[in-house]
Amino acid sequence: xxxxxxxxxxxxxxxxxxxxxxxxxxxxxxxxxxxxxxxxxxxxxxxxxxxxxxxxxxxxxxxxxxxxxxxxxxxxxxxxxxxxxxxxxxxxxxxxxxxxxxxxxxxxxxxxxxxxxxxxxxxxxxxxxxxxxxxxxxxxxxxxxxxxxxxxxxxxxxxxxxxxxxxxxxxxxxxxxxxxxxxxxxxxxxxxxxxxxxxxxxxxxxxxxxxxxxxxxxxxxxxxxxxxxxxxxxxx
Amino acid sequence: xxxxxxxxxxxxxxxxxxxxxxxxxxxxxxxxxxxxxxxxxxxxxxxxxxxxxxxxxxxxxxxxxxxxxxxxxxxxxxxxxxxxxxxxxxxxxxxxxxxxxxxxxxxxxxxxxxxxxxxxxxxxxxxxxxxxxxxxxxxxxxxxxxxxxxxxxxxxxxxxxxxxxxxxxxxxxxxxxxxx
Numbered sequence: 001x002x003x004x005x006x007x008x009x010x011x012x013x014x015x016x017x018x019x020x021x022x023x024x025x026x027x028x029x030x031x032x033x034x035x036x037x038x039x040x041x042x043x044x045x046x047x048x049x050x051x052x053x054x055x056x057x058x059x060x061x062x063x064x065x066x067x068x069x070x071x072x073x074x075x076x077x078x079x080x081x082x083x084x085x086x087x088x089x090x091x092x093x094x095x096x097x098x099x100x101x102x103x104x105x106x107x108x109x110x111x112x113x114x115x116x117x118x119x120x121x122x123x124x125x126x127x128x129x130x131x132x133x134x135x136x137x138x139x140x141x142x143x144x145x146x147x148x149x150x151x152x153x154x155x156x157x158x159x160x161x162x163x164x165x166x167x168x169x170x171x172x173x174x175x176x177x178x179x180x181x182x183x184x185x186x187x188x189x190x191x192x193x194x195x196x197x198x199x200x201x202x203x204x205x206x207x208x209x210x211x212x213x214x215x216x217x218x219x220x221x222x223x224x225x226x227x228x229x230x231x232x233x234x235x236x
Numbered sequence: 237x238x239x240x241x242x243x244x245x246x247x248x249x250x251x252x253x254x255x256x257x258x259x260x261x262x263x264x265x266x267x268x269x270x271x272x273x274x275x276x277x278x279x280x281x282x283x284x285x286x287x288x289x290x291x292x293x294x295x296x297x298x299x300x301x302x303x304x305x306x307x308x309x310x311x312x313x314x315x316x317x318x319x320x321x322x323x324x325x326x327x328x329x330x331x332x333x334x335x336x337x338x339x340x341x342x343x344x345x346x347x348x349x350x351x352x353x354x355x356x357x358x359x360x361x362x363x364x365x366x367x368x369x370x371x372x373x374x375x376x377x378x379x380x381x382x383x384x385x386x387x388x389x390x391x392x393x394x395x396x397x398x399x400x401x402x403x404x405x406x407x408x409x410x411x412x413x414x415x416x
Contacts, residue, residue: 038306041306041307041308053321054317054318054320054321054322054324054325055321055322055324055325055328057325058299058321058322058325058326058329059325059328059329059332062295062325062329063329063332066291066292066329066332066333067333067336069284069287069291070284070288070333070336070337070340071340073283073284073287073337074280074281074283074284074337074340074341074344076283077279077280077281077282077283077284077341078280078344078348080279080280080283081277081279081280081344081349084273084279087279088269088273088274091266094262094265094266094269094273095259095262095263095265095266096259096262097262097265097282098257098258098259098261098262098265098286098402098406099254099255099258099259099261099262100258101258101283101286101287102254102255102257102258102398102402103251103254103255103258105287105290106250106251106254106394106395106398109394110247136239137243139239140239140243140244140247141247144244144247144248144251147248148248148251148252148255151255152255152258152259155255155259156259156262159259159263159266160266163266163267221283221287225283
């Protein structure tokens with residue numbers, strides 16, 4: 001790139017950084033075409049370029065979402081707090097608590113990212129329930145969630161038994177039932193929410209990637225704690 | 237279209253790592269119930285606190301990985317303006333979110349359960365600083381290491397941060413309870 005072209009590019013980039021993020025400005029496409037810089041790189045440079053205050057940009061964009069996630073988690077945690085004596089008396093459930101939360105949140109992220117890719121590739125149409133790829137993904141995650149929920153319940157029961165917690169077949173069956181019901185019901189719910197929301201945002205010409213992960217992880221975290229509290233009350 | 241394909245195996249193996257970390261954290265919670273979970277409001281606090289490491293370290297790692305792939309962040313030079321800015325932002329996020337979680341737990345405790353305990357504000361604040369002082373540098377070094385070795389950090393960092401984050405966060409909470 002010669003000196004005058006570099007100077008023009010630097011000027012264009014400076015102007016681009018000053019343009020508001022939500023404005024679709026022709027300069028963006030001009031720089032992309034003229035200098036062969038990818039749109040993703042331009043977006044990244046616009047956000048975190050040399051003249052930008054990187055921490056301020058990140059904090060400004062993320063803080064609302066982080067605070068909303070904190071409020072939702074605290075609401076979910078409150079449902080656990082209301083049954084604290086009962087919950088703490090069942091050691092395997094305390095051991096399972098973080099594992100269940102991780103698992104269900106991870107399935108939400110997997111669903112969301114894969115569904116967003118399918119939507120962008122045009123592989124999901126109006127009759128999504130007839131889509132082979134979507135059915136396969138759902139069946140795969142359902143089977144994996146069955147395996148992981150069973151394995152984590154067995155591990156939690158084993159750890160409790162090894163540390164001297166009283167173990168009966170009825171208790172083992174209840175723990176297994178709570179873990180399986182909690183995981184499978186939330187996987188079903190997340191799948192439905194992800195598909196409906198994904199198709200909705202895609203039809204509105206929005207990128208589902210920007211909405212699906214926060215939606216499904218919030219459903220997973222909040223739903224897990226509320227459902228777990230309900231199941232503990234029902235079974236114990 | 238085989239059912240047990242590479243996607244199935246990748247999801248299963250990443251979940252195994254994630255569940256293992258969750259079970260270690262859960263075991264620590266169960267063994268130290270008297271020190272931690274008997275404090276009023278701790279159950280309101282713990283889910284959000286454990287979730288924080290994914291929201292902060294996960295996004296941090298993803299932003300750095302994105303910069304590495306785009307060539308904006310150079311793999312041989314860690315201390316650039318973008319990386320430093322990301323580090324500062326992640327620590328600030330951790331401090332603000334830890335404080336808000338404590339504040340929320342205090343408000344829920346006071347308004348709905350009628351319990352007033354200022355300790356519940358200080359514990360997540362101290363624990364958040366301890367946990368993120370370990371997790372954020374770990375996420376940074378692992379992202380660079382994986383990228384230099386030719387791996388896609390996005391495929392590995394999620395399960396890695398989930399499994400290590402739960403354990404580090406639980407130990408940090410225990411340490412904060414002991415300190416406060």
